[in-house]
Amino acid sequence: xxxxxxxxxxxxxxxxxxxxxxxxxxxxxxxxxxxxxxxxxxxxxxxxxxxxxxxxxxxxxxxxxxxxxxxxxxxxxxxxxxxxxxxxxxxxxxxxxxxxxxxxxxxxxxxxxxxxxxxxxxxxxxxxxxxxxxxxxxxxxxxxxxxxxxxxxxxxxxxxxxxxxxxxxx
Amino acid sequence: xxxxxxxxxxxxxxxxxxxxxxxxxxxxxxxxxxxxxxxxxxxxxxxxxxxxxxxxxxxxxxxxxxxxxxxxxxxxxxxxxxxxxxxxxxxxxxxxxxxxxxxxxxxxxxxxxxxxxxxxxxxxxxxxxxxxxxxxxxxxxxxxxxxxxxxxxxxxxxxxxxxxxxxxxxxxxxxxxxxxxxxxxxxxxxxxxxxxxxxxxxxxxxxxxxxxxxxxxxxxxxxxxxxxxxxxxxxxxxxxxxxxxxxxxxxxxxxxxxxxxxxxxxxxxxxxxxxxxxxxxxxxxxxxxxxxxxxxxxxxxxxxxxxxxxxxxxxxxxxxxxxxxxxxxxxxxxxxxxxxxxxxxxxxxxxxxxxxxxx
Amino acid sequence: xxxxxxxxxxxxxxxxxxxxxxxxxxxxxxxxxxxxxxxxxxxxxxxxxxxxxxxxxxxxxxxxxxxxxxxxxxxxxxxxxxxxxxxxxxxxxxxxxxxxxxxxxxxxxxxxxxxxxxxxxx
Numbered sequence: 001x002x003x004x005x006x007x008x009x010x011x012x013x014x015x016x017x018x019x020x021x022x023x024x025x026x027x028x029x030x031x032x033x034x035x036x037x038x039x040x041x042x043x044x045x046x047x048x049x050x051x052x053x054x055x056x057x058x059x060x061x062x063x064x065x066x067x068x069x070x071x072x073x074x075x076x077x078x079x080x081x082x083x084x085x086x087x088x089x090x091x092x093x094x095x096x097x098x099x100x101x102x103x104x105x106x107x108x109x110x111x112x113x114x115x116x117x118x119x120x121x122x123x124x125x126x127x128x129x130x131x132x133x134x135x136x137x138x139x140x141x142x143x144x145x146x147x148x149x150x151x152x153x154x155x156x157x158x159x160x161x162x163x164x165x166x167x168x169x170x
Numbered sequence: 171x172x173x174x175x176x177x178x179x180x181x182x183x184x185x186x187x188x189x190x191x192x193x194x195x196x197x198x199x200x201x202x203x204x205x206x207x208x209x210x211x212x213x214x215x216x217x218x219x220x221x222x223x224x225x226x227x228x229x230x231x232x233x234x235x236x237x238x239x240x241x242x243x244x245x246x247x248x249x250x251x252x253x254x255x256x257x258x259x260x261x262x263x264x265x266x267x268x269x270x271x272x273x274x275x276x277x278x279x280x281x282x283x284x285x286x287x288x289x290x291x292x293x294x295x296x297x298x299x300x301x302x303x304x305x306x307x308x309x310x311x312x313x314x315x316x317x318x319x320x321x322x323x324x325x326x327x328x329x330x331x332x333x334x335x336x337x338x339x340x341x342x343x344x345x346x347x348x349x350x351x352x353x354x355x356x357x358x359x360x361x362x363x364x365x366x367x368x369x370x371x372x373x374x375x376x377x378x379x380x381x382x383x384x385x386x387x388x389x390x391x392x393x394x395x396x397x398x399x400x401x402x403x404x405x406x407x408x409x410x411x412x413x414x415x416x417x418x419x420x421x422x423x424x425x426x427x428x429x430x431x432x433x434x435x436x437x438x439x440x441x442x443x444x445x446x447x448x449x450x451x452x453x454x455x456x457x458x459x460x461x462x463x464x465x466x467x468x469x470x471x472x473x474x475x476x477x478x479x480x481x482x483x484x485x486x487x488x489x490x491x492x493x494x495x496x497x498x499x500x501x502x503x504x505x506x507x508x509x510x511x512x513x514x515x516x517x518x519x520x521x522x523x524x525x526x527x528x529x
Numbered sequence: 530x531x532x533x534x535x536x537x538x539x540x541x542x543x544x545x546x547x548x549x550x551x552x553x554x555x556x557x558x559x560x561x562x563x564x565x566x567x568x569x570x571x572x573x574x575x576x577x578x579x580x581x582x583x584x585x586x587x588x589x590x591x592x593x594x595x596x597x598x599x600x601x602x603x604x605x606x607x608x609x610x611x612x613x614x615x616x617x618x619x620x621x622x623x624x625x626x627x628x629x630x631x632x633x634x635x636x637x638x639x640x641x642x643x644x645x646x647x648x649x650x651x
Contacts, residue, residue: 009176010535039252039306042299046545053538061538062291063608070298071604074324075597077305081321081589132287133348134619137612141624148627151609152634155602159638162598163647166591179536183543190544191551238555241563246572247584254556261552262545269541284540291611292541313574314585325593328600335607342614407575410563411555418552 014054021047032090034083038076045069059133186283190268198425199418200230202458240410248407249310256307257408257415263299264422270350271429274439280351289350290338293430297334297385300423301327307416308404319403323387330384337378340370341434350430354438364435375435379457382427386420428457595647606635 024040024047031037045068052061140148204219204227211218219226244250270289272282286292301324308320342348344366345356357363364371387403405416432438432454574581613628642648 009173013535033249035249035306035309036252039255039302042302050538050542053535056534058286058288058534058538059291059612062288062295065295066291066298067601067604067608070295070301071328071597071601073302074305074328075594075601077302077309078321078324078589078594078597081309082591082594133291133612134616137614137616138620140609140612141616141620141627145627148609149630149634152606152631155605156634156638159599159602159635160641162602163595163642163645166595166598166647167645176539179539180543183540184547186540187544187547188551191548238558239562239564240559241565242556242559243571245574247574258549258552258556262548265548265552266541266544269544283544284537286537286541287534309586311574312585314576317585321589321593325596328597332600332603332607335604335610339607339610339614342611343617346615346618348611348615411559415552415555 010054013050017047017050017054019047020044020050029093032092034080034091035077038073038080041073041076042069045073059136187265190283191265194265194268194422194425195418198421199414200234202421202425203233203417204230234414237410237414242412243407243409245311245313245407247312249312252306252310253407254412256303256310257405257412257419259303259306260300260419261415261422262419263296263303264419264426266296266299267293267423267426268429271426272351272354272433272438282351285349285351288348290342290348290353290430290434293350293426294331294335294338297327297423298331300419301331303419304404307408311404311407313407316404316406319406323404326387327385330381333377334381334385337374337381338434340374350433350438354433357437362435362437371435375431378431378434382431386424386427388424425458429454431457592649599642599647602638603635606632 021044024043027040028037028044031040045064049061049064049069052058052064207229208218208226219229222229222232244253269283270286270292272280272285274281304327305320305324308316308318308323311317341353341363344360344363345353347353347356353363360366362371364375405413408416436457574585576582609631610628613624617624617628
């Protein structure tokens with residue numbers, strides 16, 4: 001696909017989408033209201049969708065909205081409404097372990113940055129990968145056949161496990 | 171693309187948003203509500219709205235103007251932020267459905283906002299966003315009716331999302347594409363997907379239609395709104411324009427479902443025997459009637475005994491859940507009237523309550 | 530101009546943002562037009578006219594959670610079906626068998642959920 005690039009525009013879009021992803025993400029971990037935390041996940045997921053689009057991964061973006069923003073959020077909301085005492089309780093997201101947690105976070109951040117800067121990224125503006133639905137489908141059914149079938153087993157296990165755990169709660 | 175091209179695209183997109191939003195507000199919401207009231211009136215041997223404008227055509231506009239002047243009541247115990255955001259989320263999700271729906275053809279151009287490669291998948295994804303809005307609205311009201319209604323709505327919509335996707339998948343299999351325009355074009359080469367690979371086309375269309383009806387909480391799948399037991403479901407606490415936004419989102423989604431059924435099973439705009447716009451319009455209206463109206467007025471009526479002299483709106487509403495045999499079958503309240511009554515009951519609550527114990 | 534994924538979704542993004550503004554607009558109009566009278570009874574939770582007791586935010590049945598869990602599993606399954614549906618005509622019958630196995634394995638899960646009564650609606 002011949003296409004002239006607009007680096008400025010894409011950088012701008014990236015920054016905006018990052019903010020859309022990160023600001024609600026901060027709310028998720030700081031809000032005292034657990035339902036607000038769960039609902040803040042939606043803009044975060046949608047921001048990530050935008051990042052996928054910037055990578056031209058349209059199918060993954062569709063999945064991101066359908067599964068994460070739609071299904072997982074509802075699942076989390078249901079879980080919250082299940083909790084003892086209900087969903088109206090105020091929670092503290094910070095406890096005495098703050099210094100320890102901060103140290104772990106800084107260390108993890110350092111490691112990630114290390115990996116990011118050490119990896120020889122192949123930056124090549126001309127080769128935008130063509131991830132469209134049909135090539136994903138073909139890959140599933142030919143090259144990655146076994147993995148594809150194993151996926152269904154994983155789904156089966158998760159389904160049965162979920163039912164068993166929920167039954168025990170009942 | 172240069173920066174100027176980008177700005178041009180953004181400008182076009184903003185213009186199209188305004189156009190589509192106006193279309194949704196005027197055609198689907200206002201005209202849809204009017205038609206629903208009028209047609210269910212005919213079916214029940216009533217007249218329906220008839221006083222405002224010719225044949226009551228301006229009734230919904232009058233209602234909208236009235237709703238604009240209604241006070242926004244936020245229950246004291248509600249979560250204010252989520253309470254306000256939920257109707258907006260539902261309305262926007264309804265609007266986003268329409269990005270991938272082709273309206274017809276003008277010359278060689280297809281009238282569509284944007285023909286996404288993953289069109290029908292995108293459509294299913296937007297339908298799943300509505301669930302979150304409804305659940306948030308029901309929860310944030312901090313009202314038992316609303317929360318129960320929201321939970322019921324959400325679980326019903328979740329349950330029917332899979333069959334909905336199955337109907338869509340059948341079409342994707344036959345057409346070999348997920349783009350809405352591609353699906354319509356595939357039907358011009360073959361025949362309507364409704365008749366394709368008989369009887370599977372019929373089956374898929376039926377599944378899709380049933381799931382779509384459940385997805386928009388329409389009769390006979392209106393358990394979540396069960397006005398006789400849950401007052402109005404998730405929007406029991408919403409008044410004025412916020413209530414209207416929920417309605418807008420619901421109607422936008424219902425019409426989008428009907429449009430999708432037209433596109434996937436009835437050949438979209440590519441029916442050769444009739445002009446494109448006429449065919450699209452006719453097929454669309456037919457599906458809308460099926461989704462929104464068939465069966466609904468009769469199954470949807472709650473039987474309420476006639477109000478005793480001196481009783482208030484609220485006491486009438488309270489006598490509704492009894493579920494016993496109606497004393498007078500002539501006094502029937504279809505569901506939107508009932509939700510309107512709830513709105514009225516809420517706005518007149520302080521004086522309707524009467525003497526309060528200890529107060 | 531060639532069809533471009535980013536431009537496609539630019540429209541979606543603009544629709545979401547401008548749509549939000551347009552949906553919030555009537556709320557602003559109401560804020561200007563509508564009367565505001567603060568009566569203590571008016572902001573009470575609506576419970577058919579009775580004085581409300583307690584909060585609605587209580588613990589809920591585990592069944593809703595089970596529903597959502599089963600839904601997520603099958604939603605993921607459907608996601609796998611989409612790419613298959615698009616290409617299955619171009620691939621051999623083997624692809625069809627593959628998907629049959631995939632779906633059959635998950636049907637076992639569905640049968641299990643059914644047997645255990647997880648699909649029952651109380």
